[in-house]
Amino acid sequence: MSNDNGHKFPEVVRTTSRFRNPIGKYRLNRTSDCIACGKCVELCPYGVHVKRRGRVLVENQYLCVGPDCPEPCHAACPVGALSLKRNPDFEVLGDFRWTADLLASTWYMAEFGKVPPAGLEYKIGDSAGGFDKLRLVLKADKTAKEGVSEEPDEEVDLSVELNRRKDHAHKAGMKVPFYGGGMSYGSVSITTMLSRIKAAAMLGTFCCTGEGGYPDELKPYDAHVITQVATGLFGVREETIKRVKIVEFKYAQGAKPGLGGHLLGDKVTPGVARMREAVVGYPLFSPFPFHSVYSVEDHKKHVDWIKAINPRALVSVKVSTPTDVDMVAVGSYYAGAHIIHLDGSYGGTGAAPDIAKKNIAMPLEYALPKVHRFLTEEGVRDRITVIASGGIRTPHDVAKIIALGADGVCTGTADLVALECVRCHNCERGRGCARGIATTDPELMELIELEWGTQRIVNMFLAWRKELTRILRRLGMRSIRELVGRTDCLVHLDYMNK
Amino acid sequence: MPSKYMIHTKQTPHRFKAVTESGIIAWEEGCLKCAVCVKKGCVYGVYEDRGLDTRQMMDSIDNQCMNCLRCVQGCPKELIHKSVNPEYKAIGDSYWTPDIVAKLWYQAETGKIPVSGAGYPGPFSGPGFDSMWTDMSEIVRPTRDGIHGREYISTAIDLGKTPNHLTFNENGDLERDLHPLIDIPLPIIMRNPDFGSLSEETLKGWAMAARGLGTFMALPGNMITEALEDFRSSLMPLIGPGPQEIDKGNGAIRLLEVPWSEGWEKAVDMARQQSSSAQVSIRLPLHEGVEKKVISLVASGISIIHLEATPHGRATDHASLFLKDGIRSVHQALVEEGIRDGMTLLASGGLSMAEHVAKSIICGADGVMVDFPILIALECRMCRRCTKGLSCPVEIEAAPSSWVASRVINLVGAWQNQLLEMMGAMGIRDVRRLRGEVGRAMFFEELDRTTFESMGKVEEGCELE
Numbered sequence: 031m032s033n034d035n036g037h038k039f040p041e042v043v044r045t046t047s048r049f050r051n052p053i054g055k056y057r058l059n060r061t062s063d064c065i066a067c068g069k070c071v072e073l074c075p076y077g078v079h080v081k082r083r084g085r086v087l088v089e090n091q092y093l094c095v096g097p098d099c100p101e102p103c104h105a106a107c108p109v110g111a112l113s114l115k116r117n118p119d120f121e122v123l124g125d126f127r128w129t130a131d132l133l134a135s136t137w138y139m140a141e142f143g144k145v146p147p148a149g150l151e152y153k154i155g156d157s158a159g160g161f162d163k164l165r166l167v168l169k170a171d172k173t174a175k176e177g178v179s180e181e182p183d184e185e186v187d188l189s190v191e192l193n194r195r196k197d198h199a200h201k202a203g204m205k206v207p208f209y210g211g212g213m214s215y216g217s218v219s220i221t222t223m224l225s226r227i228k229a230a231a232m233l234g235t236f237c238c239t240g241e242g243g244y245p246d247e248l249k250p251y252d253a254h255v256i257t258q259v260a261t262g263l264f265g266v267r268e269e270t271i272k273r274v275k276i277v278e279f280k281y282a283q284g285a286k287p288g289l290g291g292h293l294l295g296d297k298v299t300p301g302v303a304r305m306r307e308a309v310v311g312y313p314l315f316s317p318f319p320f321h322s323v324y325s326v327e328d329h330k331k332h333v334d335w336i337k338a339i340n341p342r343a344l345v346s347v348k349v350s351t352p353t354d355v356d357m358v359a360v361g362s363y364y365a366g367a368h369i370i371h372l373d374g375s376y377g378g379t380g381a382a383p384d385i386a387k388k389n390i391a392m393p394l395e396y397a398l399p400k401v402h403r404f405l406t407e408e409g410v411r412d413r414i415t416v417i418a419s420g421g422i423r424t425p426h427d428v429a430k431i432i433a434l435g436a437d438g439v440c441t442g443t444a445d446l447v448a449l450e451c452v453r454c455h456n457c458e459r460g461r462g463c464a465r466g467i468a469t470t471d472p473e474l475m476e477l478i479e480l481e482w483g484t485q486r487i488v489n490m491f492l493a494w495r496k497e498l499t500r501i502l503r504r505l506g507m508r509s510i511r512e513l514v515g516r517t518d519c520l521v522h523l524d525y526m527n528k
Numbered sequence: 529m530p531s532k533y534m535i536h537t538k539q540t541p542h543r544f545k546a547v548t549e550s551g552i553i554a555w556e557e558g559c560l561k562c563a564v565c566v567k568k569g570c571v572y573g574v575y576e577d578r579g580l581d582t583r584q585m586m587d588s589i590d591n592q593c594m595n596c597l598r599c600v601q602g603c604p605k606e607l608i609h610k611s612v613n614p615e616y617k618a619i620g621d622s623y624w625t626p627d628i629v630a631k632l633w634y635q636a637e638t639g640k641i642p643v644s645g646a647g648y649p650g651p652f653s654g655p656g657f658d659s660m661w662t663d664m665s666e667i668v669r670p671t672r673d674g675i676h677g678r679e680y681i682s683t684a685i686d687l688g689k690t691p692n693h694l695t696f697n698e699n700g701d702l703e704r705d706l707h708p709l710i711d712i713p714l715p716i717i718m719r720n721p722d723f724g725s726l727s728e729e730t731l732k733g734w735a736m737a738a739r740g741l742g743t744f745m746a747l748p749g750n751m752i753t754e755a756l757e758d759f760r761s762s763l764m765p766l767i768g769p770g771p772q773e774i775d776k777g778n779g780a781i782r783l784l785e786v787p788w789s790e791g792w793e794k795a796v797d798m799a800r801q802q803s804s805s806a807q808v809s810i811r812l813p814l815h816e817g818v819e820k821k822v823i824s825l826v827a828s829g830i831s832i833i834h835l836e837a838t839p840h841g842r843a844t845d846h847a848s849l850f851l852k853d854g855i856r857s858v859h860q861a862l863v864e865e866g867i868r869d870g871m872t873l874l875a876s877g878g879l880s881m882a883e884h885v886a887k888s889i890i891c892g893a894d895g896v897m898v899d900f901p902i903l904i905a906l907e908c909r910m911c912r913r914c915t916k917g918l919s920c921p922v923e924i925e926a927a928p929s930s931w932v933a934s935r936v937i938n939l940v941g942a943w944q945n946q947l948l949e950m951m952g953a954m955g956i957r958d959v960r961r962l963r964g965e966v967g968r969a970m971f972f973e974e975l976d977r978t979t980f981e982s983m984g985k986v987e988e989g990c991e992l993e
Binding site: 047049050051052053118119121122123125126127128153156157158159160162163164165166167168169170281282284285287288289290317318319323324325326328329349350352353354355357358361375376377378379380381382383384385386387388389390391392393395396399400420421426443451452453454455456457458459460461463464465468474501504517518520521522524525526527528 | 950
């Protein structure tokens with residue numbers, strides 16, 4: 031798989047769960063009545079049952095698709111030894127935005143590099159608004175009906191240009207319409223950070239360091255790193271700004287708009303403290319806002335400062351979604367930004383007050399069309415790249431937000447779910463993430479191996495790529511760029527045919 | 529500038545074990561007795577500190593489990609599972625949801641703002657206050673850093689009628705007396721909820737909290753017993769119909785409330801005879817067309833009006849009219865009449881989360897009155913057994929007043945800090961400036977329609993995905 035610029039997408043390598051018992055939606059119970067006839071092994075298209083040493087076992091029950099199964103084993107079992115029921119553990123998982131189905135389907139994608147065959151709703155969540163009420167309007171599926179073989183995926187172009195100002199900065203672009211959002215060293219482990227950045231490099235895209243410095247381990251991937259300058263200026267050095275192609279200013283974060291960041295003392299380990307030039311064990315506050323910026327003119331000084339240090343760097347401006355987000359976007363463009371990055375109110379975080387996550391600033395689905403329209407009316411839309419983040423969970427969310435006016439998206443939580451995050455919401459407690467993802471605890475960090483993490487994220491994004499390619503083909507498009515702002519490809523269920 | 533107002537909270541543990549959202553089910557049968565059992569590896573040490581609460585017959589592991597699911601996913605015989613706790617789901621009702629109740633418990637225990645990792649897990653929007661978002665300032669409108677104490681944000685409000693202007697005589701003295709005003713350091717008044725297994729200790733605890741916080745505790749006049757004598761200046765008696773002696777004992781009543789009725793003038797006169805110095809608030813149930821009543825009350829010289837919604841935050845006659853919209857239209861009507869500053873508007877009913885304070889004020893209230901949260905702070909599970917004459921599962925009536933006061937101060941302290949967070953993000957430095965600032969909010973009805981209205985057409989033969 032290679033294209034014009036010689037970029038070659040990585041292959042899917044099946045990468046199973048780190049845990050002995052992966053969590054699935056269904057449970058199959060086999061009683062001692064089983065006569066080991068092997069009928070279930072033959073029937074099951076998903077490899078749930080295996081025959082070993084004359085015995086038949088339910089070995090991969092997490093792959094069972096339940097009532098969606100075309101040939102249910104439990105109905106066919108000659109002695110009635112099999113019974114199917116819902117997995118009670120599954121009921122405890124998930125929430126309105128990331129339903130248990132979405133978690134499990136993301137785990138499936140991270141394992142197999144493709145969307146789940148059945149049994150799981152992998153396209154939408156249960157939030158009853160925004161993305162979850164929007165549907166893509168696709169033409170009738172001719173290929174499926176006429177049995178026409180699919181064109182190779184390379185025929186559909188998913189790449190996005192990031193420097194649309196056409197100035198002297200790098201002509202950076204990405205091969206897929208997504209890059210990794212900022213997650214700092216300290217809030218996640220170095221293995222998590224490296225897994226994301228390695229995966230980004232393999233996929234021909236970028237990944238942001240977040241506010242917490244630029245560890246030396248990332249050096250081999252400089253060409254794929256976005257480094258962040260946030261309000262605390264932690265770990266910001268001229269040397270690191272010079273190294274990268276894209277520098278991101280974080281003005282605000284969707285999960286806690288208008289509030290500063292807070293890294294609890296427990297997470298400030300010697301490594302983190304060194305990177306952030308701080309004291310071990312003391313909590314770190316990232317203030318809000320940049321106290322050097324109180325106007326667009328001040329903001330321009332910021333941008334100029336980066337350009338003076340690294341004249342070829344693209345400047346991205348990450349902002350949240352207040353009522354005047356359109357003015358902020360246009361101001362950022364005139365200040366010289368290449369990328370305006372909107373982080374909507376449902377975005378992820380290592381720790382934020384619940385009141386801020388729920389109430390402050392508007393959902394991305396409202397902000398993005400507003401910004402797209404305003405930039406278009408201003409006549410500058412084609413000279414700035416609009417990136418959306420904050421609640422992008424699935425390839426369908428990607429397609430929907432692009433149709434609402436984005437050029438591409440930024441992901442965060444999805445990457446962590448690929449690493450088997452269960453969204454227990456305890457990232458910040460005590461030693462940090464018990465599953466070894468968002469932690470700097472030396473023992474817990476050991477739970478993830480770099481190669482495993484990288485491949486899981488690569489697999490998930492290859493599944494996204496495949497799905498986006500399929501969607502574009504169904505829309506009759508050859509490039510993701512054709513989809514930008516095409517709200518006619520969307521329908522909102524509450525307003526349908528009214 | 530008033531001296532900086534801070535609420536001092538302190539950890540005040542539950543008296544009973546809280547009901548948890550899910551429980552651990554660990555089977556012993558078939559256990560392999562592995563040398564390195566997953567239970568030993570628990571990151572939170574849940575299984576090590578395990579103990580049985582004999583009073584409630586509850587296993588402590590459920591309260592300590594943080595839902596990482598590692599034991600569930602690690603046990604070789606799959607003997608450990610998690611299960612949704614039906615008892616948790618049964619807490620409260622459709623409005624006072626288990627999550628709201630559990631978060632109030634947490635705030636009352638710790639005095640802290642609920643903070644968590646990962647993004648917002650809830651629905652896109654919802655009815656009432658859940659259909660609005662508050663604004664934040666970015667780049668060009670500076671925020672205020674109130675929460676870490678670097679900048680002062682005032683949450684004080686005045687109760688009563690503020691003058692439109694001042695006039696001075698030739699000597700430079702004020703020409704006429706100002707209307708009496710009561711100022712309270714936070715826009716929250718407490719009031720006794722419709723039910724609860726209360727004792728004199730409970731009421732005393734609430735009164736102590738009101739005094740400690742510098743605000744008021746509203747309760748029926750006939751509940752003011754001798755035990756509350758010392759707290760009279762922090763109490764807001766509700767005057768029922770008929771003669772009552774409220775102004776006896778030490779310290780003057782400063783604020784009282786009269787329910788609206790056709791003959792409200794008479795009731796107010798009677799109340800004023802009892803307590804000449806007190807400010808009078810009239811409690812008016814929220815109903816369709818309430819604006820006219822409010823305007824006529826203000827025109828007749830009433831300076832404090834308490835707009836009361838049902839415990840679910842709705843109008844008494846129309847379930848589709850939410851307190852949020854009621855406040856907005858009353859505020860708007862008063863502004864149009866040019867009399868908004870001549871009165872104080874208080875709102876109550878269904879205020880269950882910290883954000884409801886800021887949102888009520890943005891919609892046009894000066895302050896709010898909070899009822900059930902001060903009961904839930906005392907571990908109330910909203911089971912309503914007390915309304916049927918049954919015993920309270922958490923024996924609220926037996927709680928000492930000092931514990932009651934501490935829990936309520938914690939809750940209100942956490943709410944005040946959350947108000948500061950929201951105001952800071954908006955760049956507002958005085959809560960009085962927030963009143964009616966609908967430009968600092970975004971409303972679902974407007975945003976959703978303008979964004980998606982045009983996305984309704986589907987041609988025939990198309991598939992939706």
